Amino acid sequence: MATSEVAPDVSPAKAYPDAPAIRFENVSIGFEGKPVLENISFELKRGETRILLGPAGVGKSVLLKLANGLIKPDFGRIFVFGFEVSAMRDQDLYRLRENIGTVFQEGALFDSLTVRDNVGFRLAEDHVPDDEIDSRVTEALRFVELEHTLYKFPSELSGGMRRRVAIARAVVSRPELILYDSPTGGLDPITSTTIIQLVMKQRDVSKSSSLVVTHRLQDAFMLATHHFNSKTNQMDQLPSNMADPQTSFLVLHLGKLVFDGSTHDLVHSDDPFIREYLS
Amino acid sequence: MPLATLDTAAKRGASAVQRYSLLSARAVGNIFRRPFYGAEIITQMDSIGVGSIPIVILTGFFTGGVLALQSASTLAQFGATAVTGQLVSLSMVKELGPVLTSLMVSGRNASGMASELGSMVVTEQIDAMRALGTDPLKKLVMPRLVATIVMLFFLTIISDAVGILGGAAVAVSLLGQNASQYFHSAYQTLMYADVLQGLVKPLFFGFIISTIGCYFGMNTRGGTQGVGKSTTQAVVASSVLIIATDFLISKFMIGIFGR
Numbered sequence: 001m002a003t004s005e006v007a008p009d010v011s012p013a014k015a016y017p018d019a020p021a022i023r024f025e026n027v028s029i030g031f032e033g034k035p036v037l038e039n040i041s042f043e044l045k046r047g048e049t050r051i052l053l054g055p056a057g058v059g060k061s062v063l064l065k066l067a068n069g070l071i072k073p074d075f076g077r078i079f080v081f082g083f084e085v086s087a088m089r090d091q092d093l094y095r096l097r098e099n100i101g102t103v104f105q106e107g108a109l110f111d112s113l114t115v116r117d118n119v120g121f122r123l124a125e126d127h128v129p130d131d132e133i134d135s136r137v138t139e140a141l142r143f144v145e146l147e148h149t150l151y152k153f154p155s156e157l158s159g160g161m162r163r164r165v166a167i168a169r170a171v172v173s174r175p176e177l178i179l180y181d182s183p184t185g186g187l188d189p190i191t192s193t194t195i196i197q198l199v200m201k202q203r204d205v206s207k208s209s210s211l212v213v214t215h216r217l218q219d220a221f222m223l224a225t226h227h228f229n230s231k232t233n234q235m236d237q238l239p240s241n242m243a244d245p246q247t248s249f250l251v252l253h254l255g256k257l258v259f260d261g262s263t264h265d266l267v268h269s270d271d272p273f274i275r276e277y278l279s
Numbered sequence: 280m281p282l283a284t285l286d287t288a289a290k291r292g293a294s295a296v297q298r299y300s301l302l303s304a305r306a307v308g309n310i311f312r313r314p315f316y317g318a319e320i321i322t323q324m325d326s327i328g329v330g331s332i333p334i335v336i337l338t339g340f341f342t343g344g345v346l347a348l349q350s351a352s353t354l355a356q357f358g359a360t361a362v363t364g365q366l367v368s369l370s371m372v373k374e375l376g377p378v379l380t381s382l383m384v385s386g387r388n389a390s391g392m393a394s395e396l397g398s399m400v401v402t403e404q405i406d407a408m409r410a411l412g413t414d415p416l417k418k419l420v421m422p423r424l425v426a427t428i429v430m431l432f433f434l435t436i437i438s439d440a441v442g443i444l445g446g447a448a449v450a451v452s453l454l455g456q457n458a459s460q461y462f463h464s465a466y467q468t469l470m471y472a473d474v475l476q477g478l479v480k481p482l483f484f485g486f487i488i489s490t491i492g493c494y495f496g497m498n499t500r501g502g503t504q505g506v507g508k509s510t511t512q513a514v515v516a517s518s519v520l521i522i523a524t525d526f527l528i529s530k531f532m533i534g535i536f537g538r
Contacts, residue, residue, distance in 0.1 A: 098412045104407055109407075110408075121411055125411070127314075
Protein backbone atom coordinates (compact mmCIF):
# COMPACT_ATOMS: atom_id res chain seq x y z
CA MET A 1 0.00 0.00 0.00
CA ALA A 2 2.58 2.55 1.11
CA THR A 3 5.13 3.78 -1.33
CA SER A 4 8.05 6.15 -1.59
CA GLU A 5 7.14 7.60 -4.99
CA VAL A 6 4.73 10.50 -5.49
CA ALA A 7 2.51 10.37 -8.57
CA PRO A 8 2.77 13.62 -10.55
CA ASP A 9 -0.98 14.23 -10.92
CA VAL A 10 -2.27 13.37 -7.42
CA SER A 11 -2.00 15.46 -4.28
CA PRO A 12 0.20 13.33 -1.97
CA ALA A 13 -2.14 13.97 0.99
CA LYS A 14 -5.07 12.44 -0.95
CA ALA A 15 -3.28 9.46 -2.52
CA TYR A 16 -3.95 7.23 0.52
CA PRO A 17 -6.97 8.74 2.32
CA ASP A 18 -7.06 5.94 4.94
CA ALA A 19 -3.41 6.23 5.89
CA PRO A 20 -2.58 8.16 9.09
CA ALA A 21 -0.98 11.58 8.77
CA ILE A 22 2.21 10.31 10.46
CA ARG A 23 3.36 6.85 11.50
CA PHE A 24 6.70 6.04 13.14
CA GLU A 25 7.74 2.38 13.23
CA ASN A 26 10.65 1.52 15.56
CA VAL A 27 12.62 4.62 14.59
CA SER A 28 16.11 5.15 15.98
CA ILE A 29 18.71 7.80 15.21
CA GLY A 30 22.01 8.87 16.74
CA PHE A 31 24.67 11.50 16.10
CA GLU A 32 28.42 10.92 16.37
CA GLY A 33 27.86 7.50 17.92
CA LYS A 34 25.44 8.74 20.60
CA PRO A 35 21.83 7.52 20.41
CA VAL A 36 19.29 10.39 20.39
CA LEU A 37 16.03 8.57 19.69
CA GLU A 38 15.56 4.86 20.31
CA ASN A 39 12.84 2.60 19.00
CA ILE A 40 10.16 5.30 18.65
CA SER A 41 6.73 4.13 17.43
CA PHE A 42 3.55 6.20 17.36
CA GLU A 43 0.77 7.32 15.04
CA LEU A 44 -0.93 10.63 14.33
CA LYS A 45 -4.34 10.11 12.76
CA ARG A 46 -5.80 12.62 10.32
CA GLY A 47 -7.47 15.53 12.06
CA GLU A 48 -5.72 14.75 15.35
CA THR A 49 -3.36 16.94 17.35
CA ARG A 50 -0.56 15.27 19.25
CA ILE A 51 1.53 17.19 21.76
CA LEU A 52 5.09 15.97 22.14
CA LEU A 53 6.43 16.77 25.62
CA GLY A 54 9.87 16.26 27.07
CA PRO A 55 12.75 18.06 28.73
CA ALA A 56 15.02 20.28 26.61
CA GLY A 57 17.59 18.38 24.52
CA VAL A 58 15.71 15.07 24.57
CA GLY A 59 15.33 14.91 20.76
CA LYS A 60 11.92 16.50 20.18
CA SER A 61 13.10 18.73 17.31
CA VAL A 62 15.00 15.79 15.80
CA LEU A 63 11.76 13.79 15.78
CA LEU A 64 10.01 16.64 13.96
CA LYS A 65 12.79 16.86 11.36
CA LEU A 66 12.51 13.08 10.87
CA ALA A 67 8.77 13.44 10.26
CA ASN A 68 9.46 16.09 7.63
CA GLY A 69 12.17 14.00 5.94
CA LEU A 70 14.79 16.68 6.65
CA ILE A 71 16.92 13.94 8.22
CA LYS A 72 16.79 10.17 7.75
CA PRO A 73 16.58 7.63 10.58
CA ASP A 74 19.36 5.11 11.22
CA PHE A 75 16.73 2.39 11.75
CA GLY A 76 12.98 2.09 11.36
CA ARG A 77 10.43 3.49 8.96
CA ILE A 78 8.49 6.77 8.87
CA PHE A 79 5.29 7.24 6.90
CA VAL A 80 3.56 10.55 6.15
CA PHE A 81 0.16 10.31 4.41
CA GLY A 82 1.13 6.70 3.58
CA PHE A 83 4.39 7.66 1.85
CA GLU A 84 7.57 6.28 3.35
CA VAL A 85 9.56 9.48 3.87
CA SER A 86 12.52 7.53 5.27
CA ALA A 87 13.03 5.97 1.83
CA MET A 88 11.97 8.78 -0.51
CA ARG A 89 14.09 10.58 -3.12
CA ASP A 90 14.60 14.29 -2.58
CA GLN A 91 12.39 15.41 -5.48
CA ASP A 92 9.47 13.29 -4.18
CA LEU A 93 10.00 14.66 -0.68
CA TYR A 94 9.78 18.24 -1.99
CA ARG A 95 6.40 17.42 -3.54
CA LEU A 96 5.14 15.75 -0.36
CA ARG A 97 6.22 18.75 1.74
CA GLU A 98 3.83 20.94 -0.24
CA ASN A 99 1.16 19.35 1.99
CA ILE A 100 3.07 19.89 5.22
CA GLY A 101 3.41 23.21 7.05
CA THR A 102 6.32 23.62 9.44
CA VAL A 103 6.80 26.24 12.14
CA PHE A 104 10.43 26.30 13.23
CA GLN A 105 11.70 26.98 16.74
CA GLU A 106 12.86 30.55 16.06
CA GLY A 107 10.51 31.12 13.12
CA ALA A 108 13.32 30.70 10.53
CA LEU A 109 11.96 33.51 8.38
CA PHE A 110 14.04 34.50 5.33
CA ASP A 111 15.66 37.67 6.64
CA SER A 112 16.26 39.23 3.21
CA LEU A 113 12.59 38.91 2.19
CA THR A 114 9.61 41.00 3.33
CA VAL A 115 6.78 39.46 5.33
CA ARG A 116 4.72 39.30 2.12
CA ASP A 117 7.47 37.39 0.29
CA ASN A 118 8.11 35.13 3.27
CA VAL A 119 4.48 34.13 3.64
CA GLY A 120 3.98 33.87 -0.13
CA PHE A 121 7.24 31.98 -0.73
CA ARG A 122 5.66 28.64 -1.55
CA LEU A 123 2.98 30.24 -3.70
CA ALA A 124 5.62 32.15 -5.68
CA GLU A 125 7.56 28.91 -6.17
CA ASP A 126 4.38 27.38 -7.60
CA HIS A 127 4.08 30.35 -10.03
CA VAL A 128 0.76 31.46 -8.54
CA PRO A 129 -0.24 34.86 -10.08
CA ASP A 130 0.80 37.92 -8.04
CA ASP A 131 -2.80 39.04 -7.37
CA GLU A 132 -3.70 35.67 -5.89
CA ILE A 133 -0.49 35.61 -3.83
CA ASP A 134 -1.41 39.04 -2.40
CA SER A 135 -4.92 37.96 -1.46
CA ARG A 136 -3.86 34.63 0.08
CA VAL A 137 -0.96 36.21 1.97
CA THR A 138 -3.28 38.90 3.34
CA GLU A 139 -5.77 36.19 4.36
CA ALA A 140 -3.03 34.21 6.15
CA LEU A 141 -1.73 37.34 7.86
CA ARG A 142 -5.27 38.24 8.94
CA PHE A 143 -5.47 34.78 10.53
CA VAL A 144 -2.52 35.74 12.76
CA GLU A 145 -3.73 39.36 13.02
CA LEU A 146 -0.66 40.83 11.34
CA GLU A 147 -2.00 42.10 8.01
CA HIS A 148 -0.41 45.53 8.64
CA THR A 149 3.12 44.04 8.49
CA LEU A 150 2.96 43.06 4.79
CA TYR A 151 5.98 45.07 3.64
CA LYS A 152 8.08 44.91 6.81
CA PHE A 153 11.26 42.84 7.08
CA PRO A 154 11.58 40.17 9.82
CA SER A 155 14.22 42.28 11.60
CA GLU A 156 11.57 44.99 12.11
CA LEU A 157 9.25 42.58 14.00
CA SER A 158 9.24 41.45 17.62
CA GLY A 159 9.93 37.79 18.52
CA GLY A 160 6.23 37.02 18.97
CA MET A 161 5.32 38.68 15.66
CA ARG A 162 8.02 36.70 13.86
CA ARG A 163 6.56 33.48 15.28
CA ARG A 164 3.08 34.53 14.10
CA VAL A 165 4.41 35.27 10.61
CA ALA A 166 5.99 31.79 10.65
CA ILE A 167 2.56 30.32 11.44
CA ALA A 168 1.04 32.34 8.57
CA ARG A 169 3.75 31.00 6.24
CA ALA A 170 2.99 27.44 7.38
CA VAL A 171 -0.78 27.69 6.84
CA VAL A 172 -0.89 29.81 3.66
CA SER A 173 -0.96 26.78 1.36
CA ARG A 174 -3.66 25.13 3.53
CA PRO A 175 -1.59 22.07 4.40
CA GLU A 176 -3.16 18.89 5.75
CA LEU A 177 -0.44 18.49 8.37
CA ILE A 178 1.34 21.13 10.47
CA LEU A 179 4.48 20.52 12.49
CA TYR A 180 5.13 23.04 15.28
CA ASP A 181 8.63 23.07 16.77
CA SER A 182 8.39 24.81 20.17
CA PRO A 183 6.21 27.62 18.82
CA THR A 184 6.24 29.42 22.19
CA GLY A 185 9.89 28.83 23.14
CA GLY A 186 11.55 31.96 24.51
CA LEU A 187 8.37 34.06 24.50
CA ASP A 188 6.69 35.83 27.40
CA PRO A 189 3.49 34.25 28.84
CA ILE A 190 1.09 36.71 27.15
CA THR A 191 2.65 36.25 23.70
CA SER A 192 2.80 32.47 24.29
CA THR A 193 -0.95 32.45 24.95
CA THR A 194 -1.52 34.33 21.68
CA ILE A 195 0.53 31.74 19.79
CA ILE A 196 -1.26 28.80 21.46
CA GLN A 197 -4.57 30.42 20.57
CA LEU A 198 -3.47 30.48 16.92
CA VAL A 199 -2.45 26.80 17.05
CA MET A 200 -5.85 26.05 18.60
CA LYS A 201 -7.64 28.14 15.96
CA GLN A 202 -5.88 26.20 13.21
CA ARG A 203 -6.82 22.90 14.93
CA ASP A 204 -10.50 23.74 15.54
CA VAL A 205 -11.28 25.83 12.46
CA SER A 206 -9.19 24.20 9.71
CA LYS A 207 -9.29 20.68 11.25
CA SER A 208 -5.75 19.96 10.07
CA SER A 209 -3.56 17.33 11.73
CA SER A 210 -0.74 18.67 13.83
CA LEU A 211 2.23 17.57 15.86
CA VAL A 212 3.16 20.17 18.46
CA VAL A 213 6.55 19.97 20.13
CA THR A 214 6.87 21.86 23.41
CA HIS A 215 8.48 21.64 26.82
CA ARG A 216 6.03 24.14 28.35
CA LEU A 217 3.34 22.23 30.25
CA GLN A 218 1.01 25.22 30.58
CA ASP A 219 0.89 25.56 26.76
CA ALA A 220 0.28 21.85 26.31
CA PHE A 221 -2.58 21.71 28.82
CA MET A 222 -4.12 24.90 27.48
CA LEU A 223 -4.29 23.23 24.05
CA ALA A 224 -5.84 20.10 25.57
CA THR A 225 -8.40 21.80 27.80
CA HIS A 226 -9.59 24.68 25.60
CA HIS A 227 -11.27 25.02 22.26
CA PHE A 228 -11.47 27.95 19.87
CA ASN A 229 -14.77 29.79 19.63
CA SER A 230 -14.94 31.26 16.15
CA LYS A 231 -17.95 33.44 17.07
CA THR A 232 -16.15 35.35 19.82
CA ASN A 233 -12.72 34.83 18.21
CA GLN A 234 -11.49 33.74 21.64
CA MET A 235 -10.57 30.42 23.24
CA ASP A 236 -12.99 28.93 25.76
CA GLN A 237 -12.17 26.48 28.51
CA LEU A 238 -13.89 23.10 28.21
CA PRO A 239 -16.04 22.03 31.19
CA SER A 240 -13.98 20.77 34.13
CA ASN A 241 -12.47 17.28 33.79
CA MET A 242 -13.01 17.45 30.03
CA ALA A 243 -10.29 17.54 27.43
CA ASP A 244 -10.32 17.87 23.66
CA PRO A 245 -10.81 14.27 22.41
CA GLN A 246 -8.76 14.94 19.28
CA THR A 247 -5.75 16.11 21.30
CA SER A 248 -3.43 13.58 22.94
CA PHE A 249 0.10 13.39 24.32
CA LEU A 250 3.47 11.81 23.69
CA VAL A 251 6.28 12.11 26.24
CA LEU A 252 9.95 11.61 25.45
CA HIS A 253 12.54 10.83 28.08
CA LEU A 254 16.19 9.90 27.48
CA GLY A 255 15.49 9.24 23.81
CA LYS A 256 12.60 6.85 24.48
CA LEU A 257 8.87 7.34 24.20
CA VAL A 258 7.64 6.84 27.78
CA PHE A 259 4.01 7.87 27.26
CA ASP A 260 1.50 7.71 24.42
CA GLY A 261 -2.10 8.46 25.40
CA SER A 262 -4.88 10.87 26.29
CA THR A 263 -4.81 13.89 28.59
CA HIS A 264 -6.66 11.90 31.27
CA ASP A 265 -4.15 9.05 31.12
CA LEU A 266 -1.26 11.49 31.29
CA VAL A 267 -2.41 13.26 34.45
CA HIS A 268 -3.19 9.92 36.10
CA SER A 269 0.01 8.21 35.04
CA ASP A 270 1.98 6.23 37.67
CA ASP A 271 5.27 6.61 35.83
CA PRO A 272 7.70 8.27 38.30
CA PHE A 273 9.31 10.41 35.58
CA ILE A 274 5.95 11.68 34.30
CA ARG A 275 4.73 12.42 37.83
CA GLU A 276 7.91 14.36 38.53
CA TYR A 277 7.76 16.11 35.15
CA LEU A 278 4.16 17.20 35.65
CA SER A 279 4.64 18.33 39.25
CA MET B 280 46.14 7.09 19.83
CA PRO B 281 47.89 9.10 17.05
CA LEU B 282 46.79 6.38 14.61
CA ALA B 283 43.18 6.77 15.73
CA THR B 284 43.43 10.55 15.22
CA LEU B 285 44.92 9.99 11.77
CA ASP B 286 42.14 7.55 10.97
CA THR B 287 39.45 10.06 12.05
CA ALA B 288 41.09 12.87 10.08
CA ALA B 289 41.30 10.69 6.95
CA LYS B 290 37.63 9.72 7.28
CA ARG B 291 36.64 13.36 7.77
CA GLY B 292 38.69 14.38 4.71
CA ALA B 293 37.17 11.65 2.54
CA SER B 294 33.69 12.60 3.71
CA ALA B 295 34.32 16.29 2.91
CA VAL B 296 35.50 15.42 -0.62
CA GLN B 297 32.45 13.20 -1.07
CA ARG B 298 30.04 15.93 0.08
CA TYR B 299 31.78 18.56 -2.07
CA SER B 300 31.60 16.30 -5.14
CA LEU B 301 27.93 15.56 -4.47
CA LEU B 302 27.05 19.25 -4.07
CA SER B 303 28.94 20.17 -7.26
CA ALA B 304 27.37 17.35 -9.28
CA ARG B 305 23.85 18.25 -8.08
CA ALA B 306 24.43 21.95 -8.79
CA VAL B 307 25.52 21.15 -12.36
CA GLY B 308 22.64 18.68 -12.80
CA ASN B 309 20.15 21.29 -11.59
CA ILE B 310 21.03 23.56 -14.54
CA PHE B 311 19.12 21.13 -16.74
CA ARG B 312 16.18 20.47 -14.36
CA ARG B 313 13.00 22.46 -13.92
CA PRO B 314 12.21 24.90 -12.41
CA PHE B 315 14.90 27.12 -13.95
CA TYR B 316 15.66 30.09 -11.70
CA GLY B 317 16.49 32.65 -14.43
CA ALA B 318 15.71 35.70 -12.28
CA GLU B 319 18.02 34.45 -9.51
CA ILE B 320 20.82 33.93 -12.07
CA ILE B 321 20.46 37.54 -13.30
CA THR B 322 20.47 38.83 -9.70
CA GLN B 323 23.62 36.87 -8.93
CA MET B 324 25.26 38.01 -12.17
CA ASP B 325 24.65 41.59 -11.08
CA SER B 326 25.95 40.97 -7.57
CA ILE B 327 28.96 38.81 -8.51
CA GLY B 328 29.84 40.26 -11.93
CA VAL B 329 28.84 43.92 -12.03
CA GLY B 330 29.69 44.35 -8.36
CA SER B 331 33.23 43.06 -8.97
CA ILE B 332 34.01 45.37 -11.92
CA PRO B 333 35.68 48.17 -9.86
CA ILE B 334 38.12 45.85 -8.06
CA VAL B 335 38.88 43.95 -11.27
CA ILE B 336 39.62 47.19 -13.16
CA LEU B 337 41.84 48.54 -10.40
CA THR B 338 43.72 45.25 -9.96
CA GLY B 339 44.14 44.77 -13.71
CA PHE B 340 45.33 48.33 -14.32
CA PHE B 341 47.98 48.37 -11.61
CA THR B 342 49.15 44.82 -12.37
CA GLY B 343 49.74 45.76 -16.01
CA GLY B 344 51.45 48.95 -14.87
CA VAL B 345 53.83 47.31 -12.42
CA LEU B 346 54.58 44.54 -14.93
CA ALA B 347 55.68 47.17 -17.47
CA LEU B 348 57.70 49.02 -14.82
CA GLN B 349 59.55 45.95 -13.55
CA SER B 350 60.17 44.33 -16.93
CA ALA B 351 61.33 47.53 -18.65
CA SER B 352 64.36 47.94 -16.38
CA THR B 353 65.43 44.33 -16.99
CA LEU B 354 64.75 44.51 -20.73
CA ALA B 355 66.76 47.76 -20.96
CA GLN B 356 69.93 45.80 -20.01
CA PHE B 357 69.53 43.84 -23.25
CA GLY B 358 68.31 46.79 -25.32
CA ALA B 359 64.93 45.10 -25.68
CA THR B 360 62.52 47.67 -24.20
CA ALA B 361 60.57 47.47 -27.46
CA VAL B 362 59.10 44.13 -26.36
CA THR B 363 57.59 45.54 -23.16
CA GLY B 364 54.11 45.43 -24.72
CA GLN B 365 54.65 41.83 -25.77
CA LEU B 366 55.66 40.81 -22.26
CA VAL B 367 52.76 42.62 -20.61
CA SER B 368 50.09 41.29 -22.99
CA LEU B 369 51.31 37.68 -22.86
CA SER B 370 51.58 37.74 -19.07
CA MET B 371 48.19 39.35 -18.63
CA VAL B 372 46.26 37.24 -21.12
CA LYS B 373 47.74 33.85 -20.24
CA GLU B 374 48.30 34.07 -16.50
CA LEU B 375 47.82 37.23 -14.49
CA GLY B 376 44.47 38.26 -15.96
CA PRO B 377 42.64 35.00 -15.21
CA VAL B 378 44.45 34.21 -11.93
CA LEU B 379 44.38 37.66 -10.32
CA THR B 380 40.79 38.29 -11.39
CA SER B 381 39.77 34.92 -9.94
CA LEU B 382 41.61 35.58 -6.70
CA MET B 383 39.93 38.98 -6.35
CA VAL B 384 36.49 37.53 -7.17
CA SER B 385 37.19 34.66 -4.78
CA GLY B 386 38.04 37.08 -1.97
CA ARG B 387 34.90 39.05 -2.61
CA ASN B 388 32.37 36.38 -3.61
CA ALA B 389 33.44 32.98 -2.22
CA SER B 390 33.45 34.68 1.19
CA GLY B 391 30.10 36.33 0.44
CA MET B 392 28.50 33.03 -0.59
CA ALA B 393 29.90 31.16 2.41
CA SER B 394 28.75 33.80 4.89
CA GLU B 395 25.30 34.28 3.31
CA LEU B 396 24.52 30.57 3.03
CA GLY B 397 26.22 29.86 6.38
CA SER B 398 24.00 32.42 8.13
CA MET B 399 20.96 30.83 6.49
CA VAL B 400 22.05 27.38 7.73
CA VAL B 401 22.58 28.42 11.37
CA THR B 402 19.26 30.30 11.50
CA GLU B 403 17.43 27.26 10.03
CA GLN B 404 16.45 29.20 6.89
CA ILE B 405 17.86 26.41 4.68
CA ASP B 406 15.79 23.82 6.57
CA ALA B 407 12.78 26.13 6.27
CA MET B 408 13.32 26.36 2.50
CA ARG B 409 13.48 22.55 2.24
CA ALA B 410 10.41 22.25 4.46
CA LEU B 411 8.58 24.64 2.11
CA GLY B 412 9.25 22.24 -0.77
CA THR B 413 12.12 24.11 -2.44
CA ASP B 414 15.52 22.57 -3.13
CA PRO B 415 18.20 25.01 -1.84
CA LEU B 416 20.77 23.48 -4.19
CA LYS B 417 18.53 24.49 -7.07
CA LYS B 418 17.41 27.90 -5.80
CA LEU B 419 20.62 29.08 -4.11
CA VAL B 420 23.62 27.10 -5.41
CA MET B 421 22.84 26.65 -9.12
CA PRO B 422 22.30 30.39 -9.84
CA ARG B 423 25.59 31.25 -8.07
CA LEU B 424 27.43 28.59 -10.07
CA VAL B 425 26.12 29.77 -13.46
CA ALA B 426 26.54 33.47 -12.62
CA THR B 427 30.13 33.07 -11.40
CA ILE B 428 31.28 31.05 -14.41
CA VAL B 429 29.68 33.40 -16.94
CA MET B 430 30.70 36.66 -15.24
CA LEU B 431 34.27 35.57 -14.43
CA PHE B 432 34.79 34.91 -18.14
CA PHE B 433 33.86 38.50 -19.00
CA LEU B 434 35.64 39.98 -15.99
CA THR B 435 38.84 38.26 -17.14
CA ILE B 436 38.50 39.86 -20.58
CA ILE B 437 38.05 43.27 -18.92
CA SER B 438 41.05 42.63 -16.66
CA ASP B 439 43.25 41.60 -19.62
CA ALA B 440 42.30 44.72 -21.58
CA VAL B 441 42.72 47.09 -18.64
CA GLY B 442 46.03 45.43 -17.69
CA ILE B 443 47.44 46.02 -21.18
CA LEU B 444 46.21 49.62 -20.95
CA GLY B 445 47.85 50.01 -17.52
CA GLY B 446 51.11 48.71 -18.97
CA ALA B 447 50.75 51.19 -21.83
CA ALA B 448 50.14 54.09 -19.44
CA VAL B 449 53.36 53.31 -17.55
CA ALA B 450 55.42 52.49 -20.65
CA VAL B 451 54.41 55.69 -22.45
CA SER B 452 54.09 58.23 -19.64
CA LEU B 453 56.84 57.08 -17.24
CA LEU B 454 59.28 55.18 -19.45
CA GLY B 455 58.91 57.34 -22.56
CA GLN B 456 58.16 54.44 -24.93
CA ASN B 457 56.25 54.78 -28.17
CA ALA B 458 52.52 53.99 -27.75
CA SER B 459 52.10 52.64 -31.27
CA GLN B 460 55.07 50.30 -30.86
CA TYR B 461 53.76 49.10 -27.46
CA PHE B 462 50.31 48.22 -28.77
CA HIS B 463 51.67 46.74 -31.99
CA SER B 464 54.00 44.37 -30.13
CA ALA B 465 51.29 43.58 -27.57
CA TYR B 466 48.84 42.63 -30.32
CA GLN B 467 51.25 40.86 -32.67
CA THR B 468 52.58 38.46 -30.05
CA LEU B 469 49.19 37.08 -29.07
CA MET B 470 48.23 33.84 -30.81
CA TYR B 471 45.06 31.77 -30.79
CA ALA B 472 46.49 29.33 -28.22
CA ASP B 473 47.34 32.15 -25.80
CA VAL B 474 43.86 33.65 -25.95
CA LEU B 475 42.24 30.24 -25.64
CA GLN B 476 44.37 29.39 -22.61
CA GLY B 477 43.43 32.67 -20.97
CA LEU B 478 39.72 32.19 -21.60
CA VAL B 479 39.46 28.53 -20.59
CA LYS B 480 40.92 29.18 -17.14
CA PRO B 481 38.15 31.45 -15.81
CA LEU B 482 35.57 28.75 -16.60
CA PHE B 483 37.32 26.35 -14.21
CA PHE B 484 38.09 29.07 -11.68
CA GLY B 485 34.45 30.24 -11.67
CA PHE B 486 33.37 26.68 -10.95
CA ILE B 487 35.87 26.45 -8.07
CA ILE B 488 34.89 29.80 -6.51
CA SER B 489 31.16 29.13 -6.53
CA THR B 490 31.17 25.48 -5.50
CA ILE B 491 33.74 26.01 -2.73
CA GLY B 492 31.90 29.10 -1.43
CA CYS B 493 28.56 27.28 -1.45
CA TYR B 494 30.04 24.07 0.00
CA PHE B 495 31.51 25.80 3.04
CA GLY B 496 28.35 27.88 3.45
CA MET B 497 25.99 24.90 3.28
CA ASN B 498 28.15 22.91 5.73
CA THR B 499 28.43 25.64 8.36
CA ARG B 500 28.10 24.47 11.96
CA GLY B 501 28.30 26.33 15.23
CA GLY B 502 26.52 29.69 15.06
CA THR B 503 28.13 32.99 14.14
CA GLN B 504 31.61 31.71 14.96
CA GLY B 505 30.99 28.90 12.48
CA VAL B 506 29.96 31.41 9.82
CA GLY B 507 33.25 33.29 10.27
CA LYS B 508 35.20 30.02 10.07
CA SER B 509 33.38 28.94 6.90
CA THR B 510 34.06 32.31 5.27
CA THR B 511 37.79 32.10 5.95
CA GLN B 512 37.97 28.46 4.85
CA ALA B 513 36.13 29.25 1.61
CA VAL B 514 38.57 32.01 0.62
CA VAL B 515 41.66 29.99 1.56
CA ALA B 516 40.49 26.78 -0.13
CA SER B 517 39.31 28.48 -3.32
CA SER B 518 42.51 30.57 -3.63
CA VAL B 519 44.77 27.55 -3.20
CA LEU B 520 42.67 25.47 -5.59
CA ILE B 521 42.72 28.28 -8.20
CA ILE B 522 46.51 28.45 -8.17
CA ALA B 523 46.91 24.66 -8.21
CA THR B 524 44.38 24.28 -11.03
CA ASP B 525 46.09 27.09 -12.95
CA PHE B 526 49.30 25.05 -12.96
CA LEU B 527 47.48 21.94 -14.19
CA ILE B 528 45.60 23.77 -16.96
CA SER B 529 48.77 25.59 -18.09
CA LYS B 530 50.69 22.31 -18.24
CA PHE B 531 47.87 20.67 -20.16
CA MET B 532 47.42 23.53 -22.64
CA ILE B 533 51.16 23.95 -23.20
CA GLY B 534 51.28 20.21 -23.86
CA ILE B 535 48.60 20.56 -26.53
CA PHE B 536 49.53 23.86 -28.19
CA GLY B 537 53.28 23.90 -27.47
CA ARG B 538 53.25 27.43 -25.97
